[in-house]
Amino acid sequence: MSTEGADAGDAGDAEDGFIELDGVEKVFDVRRRARGGAGAGAGGEARGGARRGIGRLRREKHQVRAVDGISFRVPRGEMVGYIGPNGAGKSTTIKMLTGILTPSGGRLSVAGIDPSRERTRLARHIGVVFGQRTTLWWDLPLIDSYRLMHRMYRIPDARFRANLERCVELLDLAELLDVPVRQLSLGQRMRGDIAAALLHDPAILYLDEPTIGLDVISKAKVRDFLRNLNAERGTTVLLTTHDLTDIEQLCKRVMVIDHGRLLYDGGLAGLHEIGRSERTLVVDLEQELPPIELPGARPVRTEGPRQWLAFPATESAAPLVARIAADYPLVDLSVREPDIETVIAKMYVDRSAV
Amino acid sequence: MRLYIAVAAGGFRRYATYRVATFAGVFTNTVFGYIMAYTYMALWDQRPRLGGYDLPEALTYVWLGQALLATCAMMGGGFESELIERIRTGDVAVDLYRPADLQLWWLAVDLGRAAFHLLGRGIVPMVLGSFVFELALPADPLTWLAFLVAVTLGVVVSFAIRFLVALSAFWLMDGAGAAQMALLAGLFFSGMLLPLPVFPGALGEVAAVLPWSSLLQIPADVLLGKHTGWDLAAAYAFQAGWAVALLAAGRVLQSVATRRVVVQGG
Amino acid sequence: MESRAEGASAETSADLPERWIPRSSRRAAVRDGLRAYGLIVAMWVRSTMTYRASFVMTALGNFAVTAFDFVTILLMFAHVDSLGGYALPEIAFLYGTSATAFGLADLLLGPMGRLGSRVRDGTLDTLLLRPVPVLAQVAADRFALRRVGRLGQGVLVLVYSLAALDLDWTPVRVLMLPMMVISGAVIFGAVFVAGAAFQFWAQDASEVQNSFTYGGQTLLQYPPTVFSKDLVRGVTFVVPLAFVNWMPALYVLGREDPLGLPDAVAFLPPLVAVVCCALAGLAWRAGLRAYRSTGS
Numbered sequence: 001m002s003t004e005g006a007d008a009g010d011a012g013d014a015e016d017g018f019i020e021l022d023g024v025e026k027v028f029d030v031r032r033r034a035r036g037g038a039g040a041g042a043g044g045e046a047r048g049g050a051r052r053g054i055g056r057l058r059r060e061k062h063q064v065r066a067v068d069g070i071s072f073r074v075p076r077g078e079m080v081g082y083i084g085p086n087g088a089g090k091s092t093t094i095k096m097l098t099g100i101l102t103p104s105g106g107r108l109s110v111a112g113i114d115p116s117r118e119r120t121r122l123a124r125h126i127g128v129v130f131g132q133r134t135t136l137w138w139d140l141p142l143i144d145s146y147r148l149m150h151r152m153y154r155i156p157d158a159r160f161r162a163n164l165e166r167c168v169e170l171l172d173l174a175e176l177l178d179v180p181v182r183q184l185s186l187g188q189r190m191r192g193d194i195a196a197a198l199l200h201d202p203a204i205l206y207l208d209e210p211t212i213g214l215d216v217i218s219k220a221k222v223r224d225f226l227r228n229l230n231a232e233r234g235t236t237v238l239l240t241t242h243d244l245t246d247i248e249q250l251c252k253r254v255m256v257i258d259h260g261r262l263l264y265d266g267g268l269a270g271l272h273e274i275g276r277s278e279r280t281l282v283v284d285l286e287q288e289l290p291p292i293e294l295p296g297a298r299p300v301r302t303e304g305p306r307q308w309l310a311f312p313a314t315e316s317a318a319p320l321v322a323r324i325a326a327d328y329p330l331v332d333l334s335v336r337e338p339d340i341e342t343v344i345a346k347m348y349v350d351r352s353a354v
Numbered sequence: 355m356r357l358y359i360a361v362a363a364g365g366f367r368r369y370a371t372y373r374v375a376t377f378a379g380v381f382t383n384t385v386f387g388y389i390m391a392y393t394y395m396a397l398w399d400q401r402p403r404l405g406g407y408d409l410p411e412a413l414t415y416v417w418l419g420q421a422l423l424a425t426c427a428m429m430g431g432g433f434e435s436e437l438i439e440r441i442r443t444g445d446v447a448v449d450l451y452r453p454a455d456l457q458l459w460w461l462a463v464d465l466g467r468a469a470f471h472l473l474g475r476g477i478v479p480m481v482l483g484s485f486v487f488e489l490a491l492p493a494d495p496l497t498w499l500a501f502l503v504a505v506t507l508g509v510v511v512s513f514a515i516r517f518l519v520a521l522s523a524f525w526l527m528d529g530a531g532a533a534q535m536a537l538l539a540g541l542f543f544s545g546m547l548l549p550l551p552v553f554p555g556a557l558g559e560v561a562a563v564l565p566w567s568s569l570l571q572i573p574a575d576v577l578l579g580k581h582t583g584w585d586l587a588a589a590y591a592f593q594a595g596w597a598v599a600l601l602a603a604g605r606v607l608q609s610v611a612t613r614r615v616v617v618q619g620g
Numbered sequence: 621m622e623s624r625a626e627g628a629s630a631e632t633s634a635d636l637p638e639r640w641i642p643r644s645s646r647r648a649a650v651r652d653g654l655r656a657y658g659l660i661v662a663m664w665v666r667s668t669m670t671y672r673a674s675f676v677m678t679a680l681g682n683f684a685v686t687a688f689d690f691v692t693i694l695l696m697f698a699h700v701d702s703l704g705g706y707a708l709p710e711i712a713f714l715y716g717t718s719a720t721a722f723g724l725a726d727l728l729l730g731p732m733g734r735l736g737s738r739v740r741d742g743t744l745d746t747l748l749l750r751p752v753p754v755l756a757q758v759a760a761d762r763f764a765l766r767r768v769g770r771l772g773q774g775v776l777v778l779v780y781s782l783a784a785l786d787l788d789w790t791p792v793r794v795l796m797l798p799m800m801v802i803s804g805a806v807i808f809g810a811v812f813v814a815g816a817a818f819q820f821w822a823q824d825a826s827e828v829q830n831s832f833t834y835g836g837q838t839l840l841q842y843p844p845t846v847f848s849k850d851l852v853r854g855v856t857f858v859v860p861l862a863f864v865n866w867m868p869a870l871y872v873l874g875r876e877d878p879l880g881l882p883d884a885v886a887f888l889p890p891l892v893a894v895v896c897c898a899l900a901g902l903a904w905r906a907g908l909r910a911y912r913s914t915g916s
Binding site: 372373374375377378379381382386388392393395396397400404530531534535537538541542547548552553554 | 674677678681684685688691692695696698699700702703704822823824825826827828830831835838839842845846847848851
């Protein structure tokens with residue numbers, strides 16, 4: 001724990017671990033009958049843990065390890081993707097990082113603060129955006145929500161004005177400030193929410209599904225803004241999402257969690273390797289033919305004269321292409337890089353097979 | 355018909371899942387029953403035959419009120435908030451194109467709910483009340499049966515009123531105002547505050563012929579054996595008459611509303 | 621400057637359990653809480669006022685529904701001259717003090733009864749992310765201005781009773797009046813907070829709370845002579861609602877206490893209110909701690 005004395009507010013010196021987790025655990029006691037869901041709240045998380053830990057269960061109190069010993073460090077100014085399937089423990093982790101939940105074990109420090117002990121102090125240094133849950137005031141003009149933040153966070157006037165101006169400009173909010181929030185579109189509301197989370201200059205921004213349900217243009221706007229925020233302000237960003245394009249476009253580093261454990265922590269490229277993923281060769285033939293059978297390639301899909309063949313990402317495509325060109329009436333072909341979605345899906349499959 | 359039975363069963367099951375809420379409701383009904391019973395005792399202590407009831411009958415009336423409060427939805431709180439919400443959001447258009455009839459559908463749901471509330475929230479407070487107070491509960495099973503018929507008719511009348519209230523949301527900005535008026539009228543004219551015969555002069559006479567008397571006053575009088583023979587038939591006819599009239603009004607309003615939805619394209 | 625001071629305190633408080641809070645910062649938390657409460661209430665009032673017509677209607681409805689309690693009493697008095705040995709103005713005094721105290725608590729803290737639904741749908745979490753006390757935010761959550769209707773009818777009945785009562789208004793009796801209303805509101809407020817805290821464990825049980833709040837104020841609208849002694853003992857010594865108005869009001873009305881307690885009991889409400897607040901605060905803290913360790 002090197003950050004003990006680090007000042008959370010405006011300290012410019014980049015510490016190694018701005019966010020630090022050391023063997024963090026969260027164990028829930030779940031009382032549940034054999035039949036039916038766990039109910040609201042952390043139900044999603046609990047289900048994941050239950051599947052892993054206990055399997056078929058009786059109608060007794062049992063323990064669910066929603067987060068099962070996670071350790072990582074995020075330096076100041078990094079933008080990290082935090083992904084995993086529903087119930088993997090993502091939001092439990094975020095809730096511990098924000099101080100909402102008290103961890104059952106391990107050590108946790110965010111900007112030098114122990115979140116669960118000093119939740120309200122930490123609140124001044126973090127911003128949180130929930131994609132599916134607005135914190136804006138439904139019936140009031142957007143600007144009113146910002147004015148509330150101004151006073152609730154006791155943001156100095158000048159700083160508030162500057163931050164608001166900047167957000168309004170970059171997030172294109174000028175026209176929306178006087179519109180009641182209920183009249184905003186989903187994309188507009190999301191931009192409004194992001195601005196609301198940033199008015200107090202948080203050093204860390206947690207984003208939970210920030211692009212969910214948005215159209216392509218809104219997604220692009222949100223991503224541009226986040227990239228800019230991270231680059232110019234050095235805001236540390238932790239992003240959970242189902243839309244892996246978010247990760248591909250924004251994050252150099254990604255962490256994959258499942259069943260409460262960290263499966264992967266590293267760069268995007270490394271994720272591809274770890275996934276032992278395959279590349280795909282898309283072949284257009286002159287006519288419809290039965291799937292091409294060749295050693296070192298695996299037919300994936302056939303659609304009329306077009307066929308998809310998977311081959312190991314570590315191999316070169318050249319020999320395979322030569323063989324096909326020799327044996328089949330070839331019109332066109334292209335090589336597709338593995339998309340991250342497939343890689344991660346494969347990781348989950350591999351892991352649960354173990 | 356089979357469809358509506360299934361819908362009613364669904365309504366029953368849905369409320370049956372709220373176990374803690376049911377327990378909490380029973381608790382509240384019991385507490386209010388105790389408080390009201392004592393105030394009635396103070397009143398009947400001075401006027402022993404007030405409204406034609408003796409004290410055990412008056413106390414039975416109190417506990418019946420608690421038992422039927424949720425069942426006959428005297429304070430609202432059934433399907434109507436959901437229907438109003440569907441009208442407000444326009445989802446009701448989907449319901450109107452369904453093969454099932456809107457009014458019958460919701461009636462089935464509400465009957466299912468009422469059946470659960472009668473069992474789940476009606477019986478326990480009554481039993482608890484009978485431990486502490488001397489009640490005038492009939493021994494004759496036929497009286498209980500007659501009572502159940504009256505309660506069923508009461509639920510239908512209550513439904514018909516609330517259906518009208520909910521449909522008003524087609525024309526009013528939000529149904530809150532109409533629902534509120536209905537709540538006030540229901541509480542006052544059902545006899546929830548005091549038995550209607552205790553209301554002074556003309557107020558009591560007017561209250562007795564309004565539809566809300568079907569919700570508590572009539573079922574209670576049936577259980578207390580105040581209506582027998584032809585008098586019982588007349589009481590049923592009164593309830594059924596209001597039920598038919600109000601359901602018919604609901605149908606008219608529903609068809610007007612349907613035309614409106616169709617014209618607006620949903 | 622400020623952030624440096626915070627950094628220093630972080631070092632010292634890092635090893636202390638959360639419960640340990642220095643007195644000065646506790647006072648600051650109360651101040652922060654009240655300020656946040658005011659800010660959030662103002663937002664809700666403005667939201668309400670965007671639907672002005674709806675507000676007027678619901679406020680009137682709230683007035684009418686709650687006034688039914690008094691209408692019931694009036695209907696009773698159409699047949700009798702006294703109830704439990706109390707005349708109408710005296711019962712109106714009990715009703716007025718109970719309804720006014722409760723109306724204040726209900727207006728200011730009533731929405732806390734909805735905490736369970738916030739726990740259930742997970743929106744409580746957003747309140748835990750703000751740098752102000754959660755209690756203040758929950759108390760202000762969905763502040764419903766229409767509840768002035770209830771308060772209004774309570775005040776009206778109280779005013780009527782003061783005009784109709786034939787009492788010798790000594791200074792002590794006059795002072796009893798604000799003391800009763802304020803202490804009563806605080807006692808009811810404590811019940812609201814304790815009830816909300818209970819909902820951290822049982823989210824669907826908000827109606828149990830209604831038994832103590834709405835049920836309690838209905839009880840207090842009638843003279844204690846109406847009820848059995850056991851019930852009166854219960855609301856004196858177990859859930860101390862009798863201190864909201866019965867004990868002090870009996871003194872003001874010059875009536876005998878049915879439990880035969882000494883006169884001094886009439887002056888206890890402020891003390892009882894403070895004790896209730898402390899207990900409610902403990903319950904709240906325990907509830908919040910339980911929530912933060914279970915997340916549901």
